[in-house]
Amino acid sequence: MAGRIVRWGVALGLGALWWWAVLRLAVGRGSGVLEAAFVAGGWGLSLLPVHCVPKARATGAVPEGRWGAAWRAGEVTRASPHPRSGEVSDPS
Structure with missing residues (x-):
């Protein structure tokens, strides 16, 4: 409990000093x-x-090796099994 109070006190103190510096820069002539x-x-x-x-838990994270496969293939669509609109998938 005491540690939490000290952390909050330090955070509030530094926050107050930061706002003081911001206001002094914005308004004061002696800053x-x-x-x-x-x-x-x-x-x-x-x-x-x-x-x-962690990357494994991140929502929407790109799986390992996907960018490397796209780089080696020469274009991004070859690394994906789904072609983009208007493209014909490679039958091989």
Whole structure:
């Protein structure tokens, strides 16, 4: 329980500092490199993929070897058993 409170406190504190830096950059005349670096760092952290799952469990994930087979075949349609609209499938 104490660990959760500490994590939330740190997250809220850093969030408040980040918003302070954003507002200081947007409104204040005395802002500088420190605020800009803090804002850019916080924004960069928001781009981290925190909702990742293993490829085997991902919805719509391409199976292993599909792209390699398409590359070796020379075109994507040969790697798929289903031809695209208007194409004739290879009888061989």
